Amino acid sequence: METQFNNSTNVEDSTSARLTQNPCYVQCGDNLELLKSQPNESVNMIYCDILYGTGRNFGDYQDLKPIRSEIESHYLPRLIEMKRVLKQNGSIYLQMDYRINHWMRILMDDVFGYDNFVNEIIWCYTMPNNNKRRFNAKHDNIFLYSKSKDYIFNWQSVLTDYSESSKERGRYGSNSMMGKADSPLSKNGGKIMEDWMVIHTLKGNSKEYAKYPTQKPKELIRRFVLASTNEGDVVADYYSGSGTTAKVCQELNRKFIGCDLNPKAIEITKARLNGGQ
Structure with missing residues (x-):
């Protein structure tokens, strides 16, 4: 899938026009400008690994302060x-950590509504840490x-196997009146x-690793895309970073639109979409 990249600040064309030219559109620039250029209800799903509010300078970009x-x-x-660009049956996933999650939950409740949570x-992981x-x-x-x-929630796409102990309990579950009975799992x-x-x-040493400091694994984002979209749908990532969301969409036959302020992120995304992992 050949991919289009735009380094200009001209964002007057609409989502449909961009994706008509190419199913993967990535732009280097301010995500707010890109968002304002998009028509109402033009995106099926949004996933963003947002700025975490660490206050750190990562060399290629400056994170927000935890204020x-x-x-x-x-x-x-x-x-x-x-919210405006999201379709009525659409969903939004925002990823962050403990530094700002409490503030972001309040903001998302205010914008999307508490009842739409x-x-x-x-996401659990392990890494070395010397903090005692x-x-x-x-x-x-x-x-x-x-x-x-x-x-949209395609529950059939996010099934996982039962543990062996769960399988045993499910097949021969306890029944208070009849004792154990053969009751197979779903x-x-x-x-x-x-x-x-x-x-x-x-x-x-991972084949997937693109030498981007905050890169997320494809398997994580793949689950969200499968759950909340169908083939041909439009997924947006306004903090696209290493391009993992774009790569997942390419592999799953979804259209993608995204941007990042960091030119290096756009170059890494370009390499991944044009044959990389």
Whole structure:
């Protein structure tokens, strides 16, 4: 799939026009400008691994400071635009960690509505840590909200196998009146994944690793895309970073639109979409 890249600041063309030219559109620039250029209800799903508010300078980009006013002033106008461009049956996944998740939950409740909160998904991982003053913080929070109650959720796409002990309990479950009876588990092929997911971070020797410091594994994002979209749908990532969301969409036959302020991120995305992992 040949991919289009745009380094200009001209964002007057619409989502449909961009994706007519190419099913994967990535732009280097301000995500708020891109969002404002998009028509209402033009995106089926949004996934963003947002700025975590670490205050760090990563060399290629400067993160936000963990100050509530700074977080709110950055994210509120973008959340309002994200809701506008999302289709009525669409969903939004925002990934972050403990530094700003409490503020982001309030903002998302305000913009999308408390009743449209669907899940808080926990991505668990392990990494070395020498901090001896607290438990190691080794998980991210991913807030899933819908735009309406009529949202896509392809539960058959996110089934996982039962454990052996669960299989045994399910087949010969205890019944208070009749004792143990043969009661086979659901024939759906497994159970729906829990809202906590253990997926390894990418190692330096991984074929998937694109040498981007905050790169997320494809397996994590793949689950969200499968659950909340169908083939041919449009997925957006306004903090596209290493291009993992774009790569997953390419592999799953979804259209993609995204951007990042970091030119290096766009170059890495280009390489991944044109034959990389």
